[in-house]
Amino acid sequence: MISRCFIAGAGEYSGLYAPGDGDYVIAADGGYSELIKRGITPDIVVGDFDSLGSIPDHPNVIRSPQDKDDTDMMLAVKYGLAHGCQTFIIDGGLGGRIDHTYANMQTLTYIANNKARGYLLGRDMSITTTKNSAIHFSSSAKGRVSVFCISGIADGVTLTGLKYQLEEASLTGDYPLGVSNEFIGEPVMISVRRGMLMVMWTGGFEVINDSRGKIC
Numbered sequence: 001m002i003s004r005c006f007i008a009g010a011g012e013y014s015g016l017y018a019p020g021d022g023d024y025v026i027a028a029d030g031g032y033s034e035l036i037k038r039g040i041t042p043d044i045v046v047g048d049f050d051s052l053g054s055i056p057d058h059p060n061v062i063r064s065p066q067d068k069d070d071t072d073m074m075l076a077v078k079y080g081l082a083h084g085c086q087t088f089i090i091d092g093g094l095g096g097r098i099d100h101t102y103a104n105m106q107t108l109t110y111i112a113n114n115k116a117r118g119y120l121l122g123r124d125m126s127i128t129t130t131k132n133s134a135i136h137f138s139s140s141a142k143g144r145v146s147v148f149c150i151s152g153i154a155d156g157v158t159l160t161g162l163k164y165q166l167e168e169a170s171l172t173g174d175y176p177l178g179v180s181n182e183f184i185g186e187p188v189m190i191s192v193r194r195g196m197l198m199v200m201w202t203g204g205f206e207v208i209n210d211s212r213g214k215i216c
Contacts, residue, residue: 012095016204047072134191143202147178156193
């Protein structure tokens with residue numbers, strides 16, 4: 001069983017998180033070259049390899065056809081979920097083509113719908129989703145944080161420890177009420193009683209303090 005997956009994609013690589021001994025490392029297509037450049041050997045490589053340009057010389061390769069329903073990132077996530085992963089840390093999933101970025105944001109929603117949690121790391125901003133649950137940030141978090149309803153209505157949204165707080169509010173997918181909030185040096189809780197929230201913040205994975213994301 002895999003407890004935590006680190007996935008490298010072919011987008012802009014932030015380098016905000018270095019996978020540790022306990023992480024299962026997956027390269028999604030062009031993410032392989034970024035890992036090798038940084039001296040990180042993935043446990044497995046998946047994709048159709050249109051971004052990489054060739055099949056990598058690696059003992060564990062899962063090659064998919066180019067004509068497929070799943071993105072290479074989704075293939076990597078499905079592999080992790082099938083092996084029991086509860087936390088996904090994804091670098092190289094933001095920047096570049098906006099359609100691929102949006103697809104990776106949808107992949108976070110897929111992860112949450114499968115009772116796990118995913119994090120997209122970016123050079124300027126990182127992203128996660130939470131469904132019918134809460135996410136916590138440590139008091140060391142700095143900068144801005146935005147909270148969005150993915151679709152429909154998110155009920156019972158509570159924000160504590162931020163400049164602008166909410167209690168049992170309802171957010172909708174057509175009104176950006178939660179954009180551009182601020183960390184103020186206090187422990188933060190962002191929770192939703194029913195629905196899905198997408199949370200975007202400045203800073204990396206180390207400021208996350210929830211049970212499935214905390215680095216111990």
